[in-house]
Amino acid sequence: MPQTTNPDVIQMLKAAAEDEHAALIQYLRHAYMMGEGELACEIEAIAREEMRHFWILSRWMVRLGGQPTTQRGFTDVSGATPPEWMQRDVAAEERAIAMYESYLTRIADPDLRADIEHILADERRHHGDFAHFVDKTALAIQQTPASAAPVEPAPGLPAADQDALNWGVNHEYAAILQYLVHSFLTMDKDEEISSQLMTQAINEMQHMGWFGEELVGSGAELPLTHHPLTLPADPQAMLEADVQLENETAAMYGQFIAQMTDPGAKGVIEDARGQELYHENLFGRLLKRLKPVTSPAAAPTTKVWTVGTLKRKA
Ligand SMILES: [Fe+2]
Ligand SMILES: [Fe+2]
Ligand SMILES: [Fe+2]
Ligand SMILES: [Fe+2]
Structure with missing residues (x-):
């Protein structure tokens, strides 16, 4: 060789x-x-x-x-x-x-x-x-059959709905890439964080699918570009960027929803918005796993179970 x-x-x-x-x-x-x-x-x-x-x-x-x-x-x-x-x-x-x-x-x-x-x-x-x-x-x-009725051209979407779906595909594409890269970069540091990022990248792919089908079904093309990515080297900075991305996206989807009128398009943006809020919360929780406890005042007050307390419960 x-x-x-x-x-x-x-x-x-x-x-x-x-x-x-x-x-x-x-x-x-x-x-x-x-x-x-x-x-x-x-x-x-x-x-x-x-x-x-x-x-x-x-x-x-x-x-x-x-x-x-x-x-x-x-x-x-x-x-x-x-x-x-x-x-x-x-x-x-x-x-x-x-x-x-x-x-x-x-x-x-x-x-x-x-x-x-x-x-x-x-x-x-x-x-x-x-x-x-x-x-x-x-x-x-x-x-x-040759006698089958020719396929009618799909009725186009209202401009606000199409704008929302286009923006959404650009965002979801970016989120997929950003979370995949963060996932393999965090693998050696924290497997839980890495696997959650991979799982959520797949979830973002589903969102892209919902939006893509609505766009293509209305006769529009699927955008093949993505929003800019944030790819820092440090896991904490990665998760902070991911929380911010989810927060901004949920807000943006909320603004789009107020303008949208097509029930199918609006429905998928609403569903995605709900899941982005979940992602924001999840990434926030993962961020806490990374942050060291710096002072006794900041120490968690989580109840600690001891053998004695378990025995008393039994
Ligand atoms: Fe392949
Ligand atoms: Fe292949
Ligand atoms: Fe998404
Ligand atoms: Fe998300």
Whole structure:
């Protein structure tokens, strides 16, 4: 095996993380464009696996001394019909498989190889799934009777509702990335914090799905950009930024709700707002885990159970 230096490996991991990010967004976009249904759910499940790959690769990158990346690799937004979208996803998996196979000829570290082999096995399965989805969607088109009524163009949303959903997608996309990066950066410091951040990143992905489906269902395009990210190195600063982001977002959603009139769009913004308030509270609690008790006056007054008190209760 040729000698591959640490900077080479970091560069390879960076390229892979950017491609995983691209696959996540490309597949989510296709899932929302499919509308509600079993196939959309299956595609979203694959997108979640790409999110996990992004996490694994990014963690390796940081462990080897690299910087996390939130750049997105090539995202294929071409294609006009479901079989064409699924062909783009087959092609994305082919690119990923070729990349990871070439990495395995150059990487010697057994632990990193094991993680890449695990990711490669997922990509091969995704490839088979998307090839199957090409056939399935093509068959569905063939079976649509020629006499079927042409699909009416979707009625557009009122401007205030569309603005809210666009802003919401930009925000949720940023929240997904910010919490994922904070999650792998806090892994060695506090596993509870790290796993909660990962869980909430998945929750933000659901919000993006609600908004994305409303937008695409009304004939609009899904925005593919995100709001700026706050990525400090220190866990306390990360959680403070996350609390602030949730607080500002809940306030912003509240302002949008007062202007919105479409029941579907308003309903999803209201649901997301409720969950953002929960996130704010949760991140506040996680922040307390990190803050050291500095003086006796600030010490927690939590009741301490002793064997004696438990005995008396029994
Ligand atoms: Fe992947
Ligand atoms: Fe994949
Ligand atoms: Fe959200
Ligand atoms: Fe949130």
